[in-house]
Amino acid sequence: MSDLSKLCIHSITTKPLGLREAAGKYASAGVSAISVWQDAVAAYGENHKATGEMIRSEGIDVACYVRGGFFTALEGSGRLKAIDENKRIIDEAAEIGAPLVVLVCGATPGQSLFESRKQITEGIAESVKHAAAAGIKLGIEPLHPMYADSRSAVNTMTQANAICDEVGHPNLGITVDVFHTWWDDRLEAELKIAGEKNRIFSFHICDWKNLPEDMLNDRGLMGEGVIDIPQIRKWVNESGFTGYEEVEIFSNRYWAMDQDEYLEKIKEAYLATK
Numbered sequence: 184m185s186d187l188s189k190l191c192i193h194s195i196t197t198k199p200l201g202l203r204e205a206a207g208k209y210a211s212a213g214v215s216a217i218s219v220w221q222d223a224v225a226a227y228g229e230n231h232k233a234t235g236e237m238i239r240s241e242g243i244d245v246a247c248y249v250r251g252g253f254f255t256a257l258e259g260s261g262r263l264k265a266i267d268e269n270k271r272i273i274d275e276a277a278e279i280g281a282p283l284v285v286l287v288c289g290a291t292p293g294q295s296l297f298e299s300r301k302q303i304t305e306g307i308a309e310s311v312k313h314a315a316a317a318g319i320k321l322g323i324e325p326l327h328p329m330y331a332d333s334r335s336a337v338n339t340m341t342q343a344n345a346i347c348d349e350v351g352h353p354n355l356g357i358t359v360d361v362f363h364t365w366w367d368d369r370l371e372a373e374l375k376i377a378g379e380k381n382r383i384f385s386f387h388i389c390d391w392k393n394l395p396e397d398m399l400n401d402r403g404l405m406g407e408g409v410i411d412i413p414q415i416r417k418w419v420n421e422s423g424f425t426g427y428e429e430v431e432i433f434s435n436r437y438w439a440m441d442q443d444e445y446l447e448k449i450k451e452a453y454l455a456t457k
């Protein structure tokens with residue numbers, strides 16, 4: 184099987200490549216879409232509209248703009264600032280022509296995860312109206328609990344579904360990443376619930392290596408680790424998701440290798456775990 188029509192790659196996955204280079208190489212490799220990280224746009228140096236046009240002119244689609252969120256703060260002024268920042272990110276996504284902004288929701292040392300989740304819910308409720316007006320969707324990405332100290336107080340699909348229920352807006356849904364959710368015994372059930380509510384907005388793939396060397400930057404290629412990707416993909420698809428499968432890998436090891444060879448490895452790994 185060599186169908187790459189659902190294959191999307193995050194710009195950070197091939198971090199050494201510039202954005203134009205990445206878009207061009209992905210398109211030549213048959214990859215269908217790119218998810219664009221803010222740092223890649225900044226390094227490219229053009230405005231967001233021109234950046235989106237460049238990517239599409241290279242022949243690929245923009246799946247997502249990464250990333251908003253970080254709604255939590257000890258002070259109310261910090262939380263208001265975060266909402267403004269998210270509105271700006273939403274506007275940038277609209278200019279690029281990305282339909283979705285992924286949210287890494289935030290967590291603040293010094294306050295409880297319960298308080299952080301309350302602040303996240305409030306921040307999202309404020310931001311999602313702006314997103315809807317701009318034609319943008321927001322995807323809450325639950326992060327693995329090892330990041331609950333400072334990156335996200337939303338660590339499970341159950342919590343993400345609860346926030347979506349509370350905010351109750353059709354432009355708010357969930358980004359499912361196998362790296363963050365594979366261990367959760369509620370995963371299948373919560374995907375089903377999310378599917379019934381049409382809120383699975385995107386799907387990220389990579390692998391969890393057995394004994395990773397780094398908590399952040401040692402993700403594996405699909406098939407290289409312990410995650411049952413075909414099983415999770417099946418649940419995601421059975422929940423009605425038909426969008427891109429986005430390869431998102433932070434890896435000091437892969438960033439150090441020749442990126443053309445790496446791109447071939449990504450394709451092979453993707454097809455081998457389909």
Ligand code: ZN
Binds near residue numbers: 360387
């Ligand atoms: Zn992800």
